[in-house]
Amino acid sequence: MEISTVHESQFLRGNDFYFFILDKTESVSGLHQHDYYEFTLVLTGSCRQEINGKRVIMERGDFVFIPVGSYHQTFYDYGVTRILNMGVSKRYFSEHYLEMLPSCFIASQCYAMSNAFLTFIEATLSTLDIHQNECEEFNKLLTFYVVNRLRHYEDNPQLESIPGWLVQLVREMHKKSMFADNALENMVRLSGKTQSYLTRATNRYYQKTPGQIINDIRINFCKKQLETTNFSVADISFEAGFSSPGIFINNFKKLTSFTPGNYRRSLACPKK
Incomplete structure (x- = not known):
């Protein structure tokens, strides 16, 4: 197995941090490792990370932390996924954060923010000028949060591996033909299980009901439409399967803190 190494000099170039917001549909890096620390947060959409030979599914709000020497790559199976990617120099991390890490934590684990x-974070990104010094404070705060989350995660029970049938089901539900109309009926039918069994499984492995999973998928779809099209809020809401624009707006604001219109306007935030 060939594993390439990405060096600090390629991205950090003598800085303490690098920070990207990327809309990804495929991974071009392949299997690789770093000589610095890195974490990736999903802002919109879904993806799979393979870390040290284990694959984990990441949804909106999930992050993975990649320590020095852990090999990994990303798979984007669900369309466009917006990620926040942060790199921290080995020197700076060792000086400010290393003592906070638990003595043992799972690198190949998805953590929920x-x-x-x-x-x-989303509200800050809508106004943050990442070319200015204020970005440095944001980098420090976000890295502190991530490391502190790892520090306290050891007190929580380790999540069980998600069954293959459920992973495949959630993947299939990202297809528009599945979530736009009769989504719950489609999800139950595709699962081959009873609705009560399916609900127990999604609660156990995702801590969500099937309806909440469908709602998350629809909101992710709507975010992508707001980001990439000029369609009206009403058209987007009906296309995603919401019964009214009002219900869509309420659900969107509950998950993102923005109205759809404000979210679309926030996309003027500069990106590296």
Whole structure:
């Protein structure tokens, strides 16, 4: 197995951090490792990370932390996925964060960010000029949150591996033909299980009901439409399967803290 190494000099270039917001549909890096620390947060959409031979599914609000020497690559099976990618120099991380890491943590693990902090990140990104010094404070705060999350995760029970049938089901539900109309009926039918069994499984492995999973998928679809088209909010809401624009707006604001119109306007935020 050939594993390439990405060096600090290629991205950090003597800086303490690098910070990208990327809309990804495929991975071009292949299997690789770093000589610096890195974490990736999903802002919109879904993807799979393979870390040290284990694959984990990441949804909106999930992040993975990649320590020095861990090999990984990303798979984008669900269309466009918006990610926030942060690199931290080995020197700076060792000086400021290394002592915070637990003595043992799982690198090949997906961690969930609190909804309140994710909302803060999205609101900050809508106004943050990442070419200015204020970005440095944001980098420090976000890295502190991530490392502190790892520090306290050891007190929580390790999540069980998600069954293959459920992984495949959620993947299929990202197809527009599945979530736009009769989504719950489609999900139950595709699962081959009873609705009550399916609900127990999604609650156990995703801590969500089937309806919440469908709602998340629809909101992700709507975010992509707001990002890439000029379609009206009403048209987008009906296309995603919401019964009315009002229900869509309420659900969108609950998950993102933005109205759809404000979210679309926030996309003027500069990106590297």
